Amino acid sequence: MEKNRVLQTLKEYFGYDSFRPLQEKIINAAFEGKDNLVIMPTGGGKSICYQLPAILLPEITLVISPLIALMKDQVDGLTANGVPAAFLNSSQTENEQQEIFKKIDAKELKLLYVAPESLQFVDKFMSDGKVSLIAVDEAHCISSWGHDFRPAYTQLGYLKNRFPTTPMMALTATADKATRHDICRQLNIPNAEKHIASFDRKNLSLEVRPGIKRFEQISNFVKNRKKESGIIYCLSRKNTEELAEKLQRKGFEAEAYHAGLAADKRIQIQEDFINDRSKIICATIAFGMGIDKSNIRWVIHYNMPKNLEGYYQEIGRAGRDGLPSDTMLFHSYADVVQLQKFASNAKNEEVQLAKLDRMKQYAEALSCRRKILLSYFGELKQEDCGNCDICKNPPQFFDGTIIAQKALSCIFRLKESEPITVVIDVLRGSQNEAVFSKNYQQIKTFGIGKDISWHHWQQYIIQLINLGLLEIAFHRKNNLQLTSLARKVLFESEKVQLAEVPDRKKIKRPEVSEASEKTVDNSLFEKLRQLRLKIAREEEIPAYLIFNDATLKEMEKARPMTDDEFLQINGVGRQKMQDYGYDFIKEIIAFSKEKRTGKKNKKGDTYKTTLALLQQDLSLEEIAKERGLALTTIYSHLAKLYNDNEAVEPKKYISKADLKAVAKAKQELEQTEALKPYFDHFEEAIDYGVIRLALAVLEKEEAKT
Missing domain, CATH: 3.40.50.300 (P-loop containing nucleotide triphosphate hydrolases)
Incomplete structure (x- = not known):
């Protein structure tokens, strides 16, 4: 697929000028017909990985999703962006389902969301070749090694047999190594390309x-x-x-x-x-x-x-x-x-208890919490994050290199085949059955840590796991295994800082100051937030589907006052520009007028510049070229100058036929403000800028009568 077309689609439907890390690579792999496993944290942009290809691929994209609420949310978001999508599940009436089937037959849908329990409905009308892509969302649900195992997901393995030439994309926010392998095995995509994004949510x-x-x-x-x-x-x-x-x-x-x-x-x-x-x-x-x-x-x-x-x-x-x-x-x-009681009744009790123990270790940790989370998912970081309570209030550290080398060496000599309890027993030279039954008393590291208590060894090894030097292989009886960082400590003289193990009775957690009120009532962000909420209530959709907070923050900073400027904001695509641009630009202009204190503001100057060029009798096209702005933007400048009673003659720039057509449409549509209905009415034959200018002329003429 041509890169420019992909980027245009990203901007047009999702409002972004560039991809996040890995997104473009995953999307290209989908276009090439490859199977993919996508591990991308919540908020990392997983959905675009299959939603964007779905727009450009010839046939429908089937999305397996576990919850009705999740499907509805995704479909509402796609619809708001101008992408035809629907969901199919057992809660719908037969008539509702028949309407969706008709749309599929007429090729009016690009994405269809289906619950795993509702796959039998799909079989009625789908055949190989009619599906361009299959996306399995929340794919960790298929694995008993995962944290949210769902039996209904285990039937999904037949999809690859049913649609052998259709690429499959399995997506999840959280999966350790064992779960990743299991997802690919059960979905029958053993050769899937694995794309593992950074789990580092710095915010x-x-x-x-x-x-x-x-x-x-x-x-x-x-x-x-x-x-x-x-x-x-x-x-x-x-x-x-x-x-x-x-x-x-x-x-x-x-x-x-x-x-x-x-x-x-x-x-x-x-x-x-x-x-x-x-x-x-x-x-x-x-x-x-x-x-x-x-x-x-x-x-x-x-x-x-x-x-x-x-x-x-x-x-x-x-x-x-x-x-x-x-x-x-x-x-x-x-x-x-x-939680131990809950786990004791589960089918995979041993795995659940081991993972609970790891959770407990995280909560009691003395090292950077972000490094612990990242290392758990196989992402090794050496620098501390600075944005967790441990980094902000660090414990006392000491040079623990020798202790670390003893532990790592012992695990190496045990061939990475034992859990933490046996490793500590060997280090301390314990005379017990677990050691003697396997002749571990014969290895060189037996007893090299007898001067350190069992509890301290446990805490130090947990720190080594948290630091990413070791990992627990849950699918291999919780054995401790060395990571690439461990080899640097053993063979490349890498130093290790360990935290002093405190007396539990003396632990004092530092008081953390509470945050102050973050949103100023009279800020532009708050004004835009209130406008967003008003529109959301009118349209009966969630506010964040209109624009998210980050997009509003960017509007607050950039203060876009023209269509062209508004389209430059991240999160503003063509559909949202048409639907909401007028209202948000109007709010931004009104706010800027309120805040003006006699000084010319930057945005005010831009209209004056256009006025000066108009007075030199330049055409609108020449002004656009001179200023490096879109022609639509110059039209909007002209409309504003005319509304502000500046000496301009707008009828010079609108044909009588266009003015007459807009006047007629104004009566038919009973619209005075929103531009999108006019744009659709004329089937895009009349430019947005011309429509806006024509409306300005007509409104002023109406006001005089």
Whole structure:
């Protein structure tokens, strides 16, 4: 596929001028007919990897998605961007499904979202060749090694047999090595190209606090964030209800969400949150998977999650627009005991308990938390992040190179085939069955760490795992394995800093200062946010589907006042320019007039420059060329100058036929402001700029009569 066409499609439908890392490579692989496994963190831009090819590929793209809410959100977002899409599931009536089948037969849809349980509906009308691409979203659900195993996903292996020539793309935000391998095996795509994006979400701050006086801490945290959306994850339904009630009594807009509520109640709570009618959701982990809300500013874990994959996915729901966002985790021994009980009933009990232990190690860590998360997903970083509680309040460190070399050497000599308990036993020279049954007393590292206590060895090895020198192979009985960084310590004299292991009774967590109110009431961002909310309510769609917070921030900074300038903003595509550009530009111009204090502002000068060139009797085309601006922009300048009663003659630049046509359309459409209906009415035969100028002339003439 031609690169220019791909980039034009990215801008036209999604509003971006360039791709994020890996997106272009994945998209090109899809066009080449290759199978792909995409591991990309929440907010990293996974959806575009299959949505953009779907627009350009000849036939329909089939998307397997686990939740109805997730499908609806994706389809609403695509529709807002001008992409024809639909979803098919068991909640629809037969008539609704028949309407979708008709659209597919007429080739009116580019994407069809289907739940795995509803695949039998697809078989009725799909044959090999009618599907250009198959995307399996939340692909970790297929693997029992994954953190969110769903039996319905295991049937998806037949798709590759059913559509052997159709490329398949499996996508997930969280999957360790064992899960990645299992996804490819079960989907019958063993040769899939693996694309693993960075898991480093730098905009998320990470913090862990002791689980004492939790409500008091949460109340202090959210009191200066009343305009921000956030999620508080709880382990039990009872916790969600009690916490929401307490927050409501304190005056916060909070709701409880869990699987025990009636379906219509759950839908209403979710809709209220998505549409900014409520700010805080106290939820069990059942909430959030179907949420594509980009302006969630914080996530709190009232209880500890059962594994790092789930934790990472849940905190990833904050700051999807790339703006700074906060995460906080409360950690208590009671949570660990409760989660151990849950895991003991699972089919993959051993794996779940090992992953829970790893989660506990993260919560108790003395090293940079981001490095721990990244190393868990196979991404090794040597520098600390500076944006977690450990980095901001570091413990005492010492040169632990010798200790690290002893541990790594021992694991090397054990051929990376034992878990942490056996490794420590060998290091300390323990005389037990686990050691003697395998003759480990014969290896050189037996007893080389007998001067260090079992507890201290455990803490040091956990630090080595957290530092990315070791990893736990969950699919190989939790054996410790060396990473590439470990070899640098063993063979290249790389130094290792370890944290002093503190006496647990003396640990004091530093007080973390609370954030101040971030949004100024009279800022342009707030004005644009209110406009976005007004339009969202009128159109009955979530506000973030119009523009996300990052796009509004860029508008606040750049102050676009013409169509051309507005289109340069990231997140503004052709459809959104047509639908919302007029209202947002109008708001920006009004705000700038309010703030003007007698000085000529930069945007005001641009109109004066155009006026000066008009007075030199240059054509609009010549002015556009002289100024390096789009012709549409010069038309909009002329319309504004005319509205401001400057000495210009707009009729010189509009043919009588066009003016007459716009006047007639104005009566038929009963429209005075929005330009898109006119543009569609004329089937794009009359330019936006001409329409805008003609309307300015007609409105002034009407005002005189």
